[in-house]
Structure formats: C-alpha cells, structure tokens
Amino acid sequence: MKKVFAAVLAVMLAAGLASAQVAPLEGNAKYVFYMIGDGMASVQIHAAEAYLASVGVEDIDVEGTEKSVDLVMNSELAYTGLQKTWAWNQLITDSAAAGTALACGHKTYVGAISVDPEDTGVSYKTLAELAKEQGKKVGILSSVSLDHATPAVFYAHQDSRDKYFHIAQEAASSGTLDFIGGGTFRYIDGYTGSRATAWPELAAGADGVVNLWEQFEQNGFTVVHDRDSLGVVPNGTKTVAASEITSGSAALHYEIDRPDEAWSLAEVTEEAVRILDNEEGFFIMVEGGKIDWTCHANDALTSIGDTVAFDEAVKVAVDFANEHPGEVLIVVTADHETGGLTQGWAGTKYDSAYQDLSKQTMSFEAFDWWMNDYLSSATSLPSMIKLVIEILGTGNIATLDLSDDVTMTAKIEEAFGLVYDDLSTLQKSQLEEAFDRQISGEEIRGSEEDYLIYGGYSPLTVACTHITNQNAGLAFTSYSHTAVPVPVMANDASFSGYYDNTDVAKKIAAAMGGSLDE
Numbered sequence: 317m318k319k320v321f322a323a324v325l326a327v328m329l330a331a332g333l334a335s336a337q338v339a340p341l342e343g344n345a346k347y348v349f350y351m352i353g354d355g356m357a358s359v360q361i362h363a364a365e366a367y368l369a370s371v372g373v374e375d376i377d378v379e380g381t382e383k384s385v386d387l388v389m390n391s392e393l394a395y396t397g398l399q400k401t402w403a404w405n406q407l408i409t410d411s412a413a414a415g416t417a418l419a420c421g422h423k424t425y426v427g428a429i430s431v432d433p434e435d436t437g438v439s440y441k442t443l444a445e446l447a448k449e450q451g452k453k454v455g456i457l458s459s460v461s462l463d464h465a466t467p468a469v470f471y472a473h474q475d476s477r478d479k480y481f482h483i484a485q486e487a488a489s490s491g492t493l494d495f496i497g498g499g500t501f502r503y504i505d506g507y508t509g510s511r512a513t514a515w516p517e518l519a520a521g522a523d524g525v526v527n528l529w530e531q532f533e534q535n536g537f538t539v540v541h542d543r544d545s546l547g548v549v550p551n552g553t554k555t556v557a558a559s560e561i562t563s564g565s566a567a568l569h570y571e572i573d574r575p576d577e578a579w580s581l582a583e584v585t586e587e588a589v590r591i592l593d594n595e596e597g598f599f600i601m602v603e604g605g606k607i608d609w610t611c612h613a614n615d616a617l618t619s620i621g622d623t624v625a626f627d628e629a630v631k632v633a634v635d636f637a638n639e640h641p642g643e644v645l646i647v648v649t650a651d652h653e654t655g656g657l658t659q660g661w662a663g664t665k666y667d668s669a670y671q672d673l674s675k676q677t678m679s680f681e682a683f684d685w686w687m688n689d690y691l692s693s694a695t696s697l698p699s700m701i702k703l704v705i706e707i708l709g710t711g712n713i714a715t716l717d718l719s720d721d722v723t724m725t726a727k728i729e730e731a732f733g734l735v736y737d738d739l740s741t742l743q744k745s746q747l748e749e750a751f752d753r754q755i756s757g758e759e760i761r762g763s764e765e766d767y768l769i770y771g772g773y774s775p776l777t778v779a780c781t782h783i784t785n786q787n788a789g790l791a792f793t794s795y796s797h798t799a800v801p802v803p804v805m806a807n808d809a810s811f812s813g814y815y816d817n818t819d820v821a822k823k824i825a826a827a828m829g830g831s832l833d834e
Contacts, residue, residue, distance in 0.1 A: 338807040342642035344829035346597035349633035355608030355654030364623040370670035387627040389648045397804040401652045412477040414651035415469035421821035421832045429474040439473035447599030453592040455495035460605030461566035488531040497557025570679040571621040582628035611655035614792040616785040618679040650802040656793030668789035675733020698755040718751040750779035771795030
C-alpha cells in the first residue's frame with residue numbers, strides 16, 4: 317500500500333488543506349478537461365474518501381474530517397449533478413454505449429462505438445471532433461488500452477467495440493488526435509487468434525497490413541514508450557505515448573501494483589497538457605479505466621487506489637485551471653457504476669474498519685499471477701499431492717486442506733492481511749471451499765451458483781477479497797455493471813441537476829460554443 321498511502325498524503329494536502337475552488341467558466345471554454353472514471357459512482361468516490369480519512373488523519377490533522385476527506389474532484393469543483401446511464405437497448409449499459417452518449421450526445425446499443433444504433437453507417441460527431449473543428453488540440457488518455465471503448469468513442473466509429481485493430485487504425489488516420497497515451501494498443505501488427513479468423517484481411521501477416529506504429533509515424537506522430545522519452549517531446553508535437561510497461565490487456569498496472577519505472581495517469585496528463593497547450597486551446601479526455609476492472613473483480617482496496625490515482629489526474633486539471641481562471645471547463649463523471657459496491661455489510665452492522673484495508677499489499681491480479689505460478693510449480697504442495705494421487709490411482713486433491721499449505725496461507729496473509737488462524741469458522745470454510753475449487757481445476761463458470769459466488773474469477777482470490785472487504789464493512793452485489801445514476805462534478809453551473817448521460821456531452825458542446833448536431 318506504499319503508493320496508495322503516498323497518494324493519500326498528496327490528496328489530503330491538496331483537498332483537505334484546500335485552496336479556493338476552481339473559478340467558474342466565463343464565456344466559451346478555451347480549454348476542456350473531460351475526466352471519466354470508468355465504473356465510478358458516488359460510492360466508489362466516498363469509499364476512497366473514507367479510506368483516506370481512516371489511514372491519514374493521524375498524519376495530517378484536517379479538522380472535521382475524521383470519517384471522510386474530500387477528493388479533489390469534490391473539494392475543488394463547485395457544481396454537482398447526477399446523470400442516468402441507460403443504453404439505447406437496455407437499462408444496464410456498457411462502456412461503449414455509455415461512452416457514445418458521453419462523447420456524442422446520442423444513445424446507441426451496447427457494444428457500439430459512436431454510430432447510430434439503427435444505421436451503423438451513420439457516424440455521430442464526437443466532442444473531440446467538434447474541438448478539432450474549432451482549432452483546438454485534442455488529447456485522449458486512458459489507464460487501459462487506448463483502443464478500449466471509452467477512449468475509442470472520441471475518435472472512432474465502429475459497429476463493435478471488439479474491432480480493436482480497426483479502432484487503432486482510426487486513431488492513426490482520423491486526423492482528430494494530437495495526443496493519445498496512457499496504456500497501449502492491443503494489436504500492433506494486425507489481429508491474432510479468433511479476431512484474425514473473424515477479420516482475416518487485417519490478420520497479422522496479411523497483405524497490406526502495416527505495423528501500427530508505422531501508421532502513426534506516416535501520419536506525423538512521434539511514438540514514445542517510456543517516461544524519459546515522453547518528457548522531452550516538444551510542445552506542439554503530435555504524440556503517441558504508449559506504455560511498454562503493462563499489466564496485460566495493454567493496460568497500465570493497478571496503482572497498488574505500479575512499478576516505480578512506470579508512468580502514472582497523472583504524469584501522462586501533465587505531459588499531455590504541456591505538449592498540447594497553445595493559443596487556440598485544447599480538449600483533453602482522461603479515463604481512469606481500471607476502477608471498472610477492479611470493481612468487476614470485487615477488489616475494494618484496488619478500486620480505492622485507482623480512484624485516488626484518477627483524482628490525482630483531476631488535480632492536474634485543477635492546477636491548470638487555477639493558472640487560467642475563467643478559461644477552463646473541467647467535467648468529472650463516470651460512464652456507469654460497476655460491481656454494486658456498498659458501504660456497509662450485514663456482518664459488521666453499523667461498524668466500519670476501513671483502516672484494515674491497508675493490510676492488503678497487492679491487487680487481485682497480482683495475487684492471481686503469484687498463485688498461478690505457484691500452483692503450476694512441481695514443488696507446490698497441491699502439485700505433489702496430485703502426483704501422489706496419480707501414482708496411487710486413488711484419492712481426491714480436494715481433500716487437501718488450505719491450512720496444511722503453509723506457503724499459500726503465508727501468501728494470503730502477505731497479500732490480504734488475513735491470518736488463517738484468526739479467521740472465523742465461516743471465513744475458514746469459505747476459503748477452504750474456494751481452495752478446493754482452485755486446486756481441483758473445476759470449471760468455475762459451470763453453474764449459476766459458481767458465477768454468483770466467484771463471478772468467473774479465481775475462486776480463492778475472490779474469497780480473499782470478499783473477506784477483506786467485509787471485514788472493513790464493504791461489499792459488492794455484482795460482478796457486472798449496474799444502472800445506478802452517477803455523479804457529475806464541474807466548475808460550471810449548467811452541470812447541476814439530474815439529467816440523461818447524453819446531456820453531459822450536449823452541455824460540454826454548449827460550453828465550447830458549439831453543437832454536436834451541426
């Protein structure tokens with residue numbers, strides 16, 4: 317938790333010891349920061365604020381904040397609204413449909429990227445395209461892959477979000493972008509695997525398929541992959557900042573796991589501001605994409621870490637706005653909520669112990685990596701028991717008790733702060749059942765019951781995160797998105813109220829002095 321705690325101190329200094337709020341927008345916005353926390357509703361925000369208070373008040377005395385501190389997005393932006401997130405074809409949306417609404421001011425179906433739901437040959441104008449028409453520079457940033465749904469809806473138009481290489485090629489050739497960065501792209505030399513079968517004309521090695529970096533360079537971009545190279549890119553340079561340090565799926569690491577040499581979302585935001593700043597202004601969209609991913613996996617502390625990391629990017633926008641009073645519009649919102657997170661759990665009644673979350677030292681993903689390596693090792697206890705069973709021809713690996721595997725129980729204590737001998741009888745039984753399923757290799761998506769318990773994730777990992785969450789007084793109701801309204805924070809009064817997600821884009825367009833329907 318070293319990085320998250322450092323972020324705690326920075327945020328508390330910035331927000332708890334607050335300066336004046338960002339000046340309201342005066343006239344049309346010269347600069348626009350559109351900040352989207354994927355999967356981040358009010359509960360994710362307040363869980364982060366309550367956690368910061370629980371671990372930080374002893375180090376910084378912020379009067380009256382013993383149970384909650386304000387993140388920058390709440391303390392520095394004066395106006396708050398709520399937006400409804402439903403998609404054109406269903407109540408619970410995905411990031412493509414919700415992103416299209418937020419980028420274009422129009423509904424579409426789940427999975428679509430900025431196209432008309434009834435005629436996918438019709439493309440919607442995006443806020444990024446509007447900004448480009450106005451002469452502004454355009455930057456798109458995300459902690460997940462740069463061809464993922466939320467970044468894609470600002471520069472691409474596709475009937476399916478799964479067309480990653482199609483989307484990436486649009487990024488290179490659309491003419492909309494001046495900066496794109498954060499994570500990287502999923503396919504660099506064309507499709508592989510099942511997507512190569514679906515779109516053989518764009519498969520790796522197919523005639524005419526050009527390396528993605530070459531495509532960007534042919535269109536005037538400088539491509540960089542590390543912090544030092546990004547730091548020396550001159551102002552005004554068309555830039556691709558695609559991290560070579562990723563956690564898989566072409567995304568940045570979760571903040572709790574981020575290596576020191578890897579850039580943060582806030583650092584990329586700072587560089588984008590430096591490179592894009594010009595007399596005509598800019599439009600920058602920043603997505604905290606992995607808040608969503610960790611809530612899918614029901615990992616509360618990792619969600620808090622990425623929410624704080626996203627808020628540090630918001631602080632970059634706030635600092636810039638304070639240097640350009642009246643010229644900057646900042647809008648912070650989400651595409652939807654993920655996981656059905658609640659601040660409260662039946663087992664703790666009215667009690668909370670958020671400080672206990674600080675015992676967790678890694679994300680669910682990092683624990684999965686370790687566990688998979690360990691279980692595949694010939695010298696692990698489960699592997700040796702399996703070998704004995706194969707030799708004898710009798711027995712069941714599921715009869716192995718977790719309590720007998722001292723390597724596994726020690727790692728669980730290190731990763732989640734769960735000491736096996738200190739757990740309740742119920743918690744031990746939950747871990748034992750999950751351990752049995754983990755080592756037996758049973759298909760965890762095999763039944764409705766399996767999905768309700770584990771959501772398709774590693775059973776032992778989910779059991780550990782659930783117990784950790786619940787001990788702190790937090791719980792999840794889903795492994796998917798939900799339909800709850802999500803907040804909108806801004807420095808312009810027009811964003812107050814209760815409205816549809818399409819209205820967020822329309823309000824931003826109006827603040828820019830333009831329209832998405834022209």
